[in-house]
Amino acid sequence: MSQPRPKTQTEQLLDAFIARLKEEFGRELAVELFPEKPSIYRLNHAVGAILVAYGKSTFGASEATEAVFQARSMSFQLTLVFRQLHGSNGAISFLDRIRECLTGWRPPHCDMACRPSAEYYIGEVQGLWQYGVTISTRATQLQLMGPEDGPLLKEIRFEEHP
Template sequence: MTRSSVRTVAILDDVVTKLIAEIPDMPAELFPENPAAYRLNHPKGALLLSFPGSQFDALVRSGQNVPAKAGCSRPQARTIGLTITVVLRQLNGRDGAVDALDDVRDALRGFRPSGCRSDLEFVAERFLGEMEGNWQYAVDLVTTVWDGAAAQT
């Protein structure tokens, strides 16, 4: 099996590392595999990164210009979605969830994970609700790669 050069896990690791470096007073980690059992231990909150999926651009096939060959594959443009769930014990104020959303945008604005073709782009912020005294928002982002390419340019 041939692996594509850009691995999704490496992109997730890069984003978590960037969040830790830029927002050192709050833990950043991958979204828990069992959210119902997740326990928020930090007194302020946490930033939880997840991968909701990707979109792929259609390959352009020009008939005579690109003859079909057995075993021939071409790189395909892939837009990778990421979601950061901001979980905080306080909603408003200097250490609240709304302030943390600004921190996340400041930390990731202009950041390009290794192997990606584009900087992270913000798509949306959504209020998810309050659960057991913890306020939750989601920050949706995207970046692009050439899936299956030997190297990103």
Template sequence: MLLETQADIIARLRARLPGVLVEDFPDKPEDYRLNHPVGAVLVQYGGSRYGKRDEIGLVVQERALRFGCQLVWRALNGERGVLVALELVRRALVGFKPSHSKKLRAVRDMFVSQQGGLWRYVIEFEGDALVVENQEADDGPLLTVVGSFEEEVGNGD
């Protein structure tokens, strides 16, 4: 579910931001090297918050899935700067519905760092999903005899 939702977000951003590199957040972020002339959007699952259990005989909970988009950009300002890109990412994802959650909403965006001529900002989104327990089969006795209601009470004759 998480990988599919992340893939949906990446596909949406690639369609909406065709001149930008959009990919999964790297396994080794300390080794990440920006090779794109403008910038990159790196998408990462950031965790979940779970709601209270509904009391209906089984566990059912709301789950707020959080995804972050880290923008790694060569320029801060101007038409090709990270601040414009941040707004484009927000517009592309607010209201977008991935396959395994409700529509995404923006949670926050913030400056991360500036180092070696690269500006880093992050914008986070949440989408709600429903968690339902995997109910196991009851270990009660097996049904061995099947009769009809008429057999039990008679047919009224």
């Protein structure tokens, strides 16, 4: 029986974003991964939803000569789908609250706290208002290293020198 594959860094980060947003907004909104088929997505919540997706990464130059060690700047996309535009249950109010919730939060594996980098109006379709929020953070990308070749060190002898 094979072991289940551990989640990747990106999958763990998506889980962390979902957990953070559910902790803050789970009683008020639906919080879930962006749907596999957005064209058939249906908002089932009475107020709205936060849909979380991985956006992209850019990588800095390697910071070491003997292995790959580089900064990974990442963005995560939040899509807000709301039945109301204004008021305490509207998309505009939640844009501010979501930004406040994530700004300064440090997800696991990251060496830089989250910061908003963009907000934008997506549109209105059949009475549902949609906005996008881009949240950025940074982690480190490391080369996977296996055991080195060559003989193993089996015995250590220390000698004192006068």
